[in-house]
Amino acid sequence: xxxxxxxxxxxxxxxxxxxxxxxxxxxxxxxxxxxxxxxxxxxxxxxxxxxxxxxxxxxxxxxxxxxxxxxxxxxxxxxxxxxxxxxxxxxxxxxxxxxxxxxxxxxxxxxxxxxxxxxxxxxxxxxxxxxxxxxxxxxxxxxxxxxxxxxxxxxxxxxxxxxxxxxxxxxxxxxxx
Amino acid sequence: xxxxxxxxxxxxxxxxxxxxxxxxxxxxxxxxxxxxxxxxxxxxxxxxxxxxxxxxxxxxxxxxxxxxxxxxxxxxxxxxxxxxxxxxxxxxxxxxxxxxxxxxxxxxxxxxxxxxxxxxxxxxxxxxxxxxxxxxxxxxxxxxxxxxxxxxxxxxxxxxxxxxxxxxxxxxxxxxxxxxxxxxxxxxxxxxxxxxxxxxxxxxxxxxxxxxxxxxxxxxxxxxxxxxxxxxxxxxxxxxxxxxxxxxxxxxxxxxxxxxxxxxxxxxxxxxxxxxxxxxxxxxxxxxxxxxxxxxxxxxxxxxxxxxxxxxxxxxxxxxxxxxxxxxxxxxxxxxxxxxxxxxxxxxxxxxxxxxxxxxxxx
Numbered sequence: 241x242x243x244x245x246x247x248x249x250x251x252x253x254x255x256x257x258x259x260x261x262x263x264x265x266x267x268x269x270x271x272x273x274x275x276x277x278x279x280x281x282x283x284x285x286x287x288x289x290x291x292x293x294x295x296x297x298x299x300x301x302x303x304x305x306x307x308x309x310x311x312x313x314x315x316x317x318x319x320x321x322x323x324x325x326x327x328x329x330x331x332x333x334x335x336x337x338x339x340x341x342x343x344x345x346x347x348x349x350x351x352x353x354x355x356x357x358x359x360x361x362x363x364x365x366x367x368x369x370x371x372x373x374x375x376x377x378x379x380x381x382x383x384x385x386x387x388x389x390x391x392x393x394x395x396x397x398x399x400x401x402x403x404x405x406x407x408x409x410x411x412x413x414x415x416x417x
Numbered sequence: 418x419x420x421x422x423x424x425x426x427x428x429x430x431x432x433x434x435x436x437x438x439x440x441x442x443x444x445x446x447x448x449x450x451x452x453x454x455x456x457x458x459x460x461x462x463x464x465x466x467x468x469x470x471x472x473x474x475x476x477x478x479x480x481x482x483x484x485x486x487x488x489x490x491x492x493x494x495x496x497x498x499x500x501x502x503x504x505x506x507x508x509x510x511x512x513x514x515x516x517x518x519x520x521x522x523x524x525x526x527x528x529x530x531x532x533x534x535x536x537x538x539x540x541x542x543x544x545x546x547x548x549x550x551x552x553x554x555x556x557x558x559x560x561x562x563x564x565x566x567x568x569x570x571x572x573x574x575x576x577x578x579x580x581x582x583x584x585x586x587x588x589x590x591x592x593x594x595x596x597x598x599x600x601x602x603x604x605x606x607x608x609x610x611x612x613x614x615x616x617x618x619x620x621x622x623x624x625x626x627x628x629x630x631x632x633x634x635x636x637x638x639x640x641x642x643x644x645x646x647x648x649x650x651x652x653x654x655x656x657x658x659x660x661x662x663x664x665x666x667x668x669x670x671x672x673x674x675x676x677x678x679x680x681x682x683x684x685x686x687x688x689x690x691x692x693x694x695x696x697x698x699x700x701x702x703x704x705x706x707x708x709x710x711x712x713x714x715x716x717x718x719x720x721x722x723x724x725x726x727x728x729x730x731x732x733x734x735x736x737x738x739x740x741x742x743x744x745x746x747x748x749x750x751x752x753x754x755x756x757x758x759x760x761x762x763x764x765x766x767x768x769x770x771x772x773x774x775x776x777x778x779x780x
Contacts, residue, residue: 283642301709328673330673336666336667336670337667337671339663339667340667
């Protein structure tokens with residue numbers, strides 16, 4: 241059905257609310273392989289596009305808990321069993337001192353997990369995106385784009401441009417693959 | 418001390434609160450004849466407890482002048498109402514000023530003081546102490562007056578915010594040194610002022626979250642986003658509080674020096690240990706876990722529950738900071754209800770009047 245030379249359609253909108261409305265309409269119409277591009281952060285755009293909630297916060301929390309538990313256990317093991325040492329007459333299991341390293345390592349693990357999650361979630365291994373084949377995509381600073389991928393089951397080379405036009409797109413570009 | 422009832426109060430709750438304050442005042446007059454020292458100490462404890470959210474509101478208003486934002490516009494009516502607690506709380510400090518020796522050990526005759534406290538006399542002496550307290554009170558009242566005059570609609574002025582915050586940090590630091598740290602005059606911790614400061618901002622933000630009206634709108638509407646920002650600020654204040662408290666503890670615990678660790682030794686009994694554990698759970702653990710998930714920060718009910726939890730933690734924290742340092746903690750604990758009725762009643766009357774006159778304004 242789709243031509244091999246066309247990766248998808250790039251529709252330009254004149255402002256953020258128009259893009260948000262079109263994104264909501266596209267998601268409601270059943271489009272699932274779609275992207276929004278805006279020159280500034282648009283609150284609500286991920287929700288409008290139907291992007292699922294990120295797993296990164298949960299993974300970061302899990303990493304923090306594991307690191308805290310692991311480093312606390314490591315310190316207990318080394319201070320109580322492996323190398324018992326009397327420091328100022330304090331008990332061998334001096335938990336307040338162990339908290340410092342545990343919390344620091346928990347924070348470091350959470351931050352590193354979130355950083356890696358950001359890179360992976362942002363699709364870093366992918367070094368090329370077909371939207372850059374459209375020259376207008378990189379020139380507009382006041383331009384808001386909705387990208388509909390040709391791989392979408394709802395995508396139709398004839399009907400989709402008309403649908404975009406009906407939903408307020410000011411320009412529609414075919415994206416060369 | 419004469420607590421003049423405010424005539425404008427028309428709400429039933431406000432009337433009840435004023436009657437409560439009156440009954441508390443009568444009770445206090447009896448108690449002051451029976452146990453003058455413990456009564457004055459109890460007044461100081463409750464006054465400092467009530468002062469904290471008012472000072473926290475001052476800091477939040479100062480921040481808003483610098484940053485602007487929906488959170489501040491949303492919180493401003495409640496923050497200005499909290500500033501109204503300032504004169505009530507300061508009134509509660511007045512009785513102690515008449516006889517400092519009843520509350521503060523360092524105000525005893527010099528011959529009775531230990532060597533280390535005698536060397537602190539250039540700072541810890543009655544005239545200078547009273548001058549400092551009066552100076553801080555005038556400064557805070559002046560700033561509160563400026564903010565109340567500007568009202569809820571004025572555009573933020575960064576210079577005013579900067580001035581407020583620059584004066585706020587040293588004033589609350591030395592106030593905490595005077596009214597909390599000097600209860601045990603041999604003890605010293607330079608981070609205590611900031612602990613008091615973080616412990617002032619958190620209950621102020623919690624009180625604001627409790628005082629906010631129901632917000633119409635979707636989760637991404639500006640008022641709901643502003644409330645979420647307030648919840649995030651509360652999370653920051655709570656984290657700041659536990660961080661500073663733990664820093665103070667780990668440093669004193671590590672060095673284990675006689676004149677420092679005594680403060681913690683006075684708080685080691687099973688009852689006070691349980692109180693400290695409850696305080697950490699209510700002030701830090703439950704709010705921290707509750708405020709982690711964004712979805713909970715967008716809904717009113719969980720936020721109100723978390724805010725109430727922080728306020729309970731604030732009460733426990735104030736008690737834990739001050740009462741174990743006093744010579745007769747048990748007696749003071751029994752007498753705490755009297756000042757609580759007076760100052761709490763006046764505060765409740767003030768806040769009830771605010772709630773009755775508040776008009777929900779969201780643009």
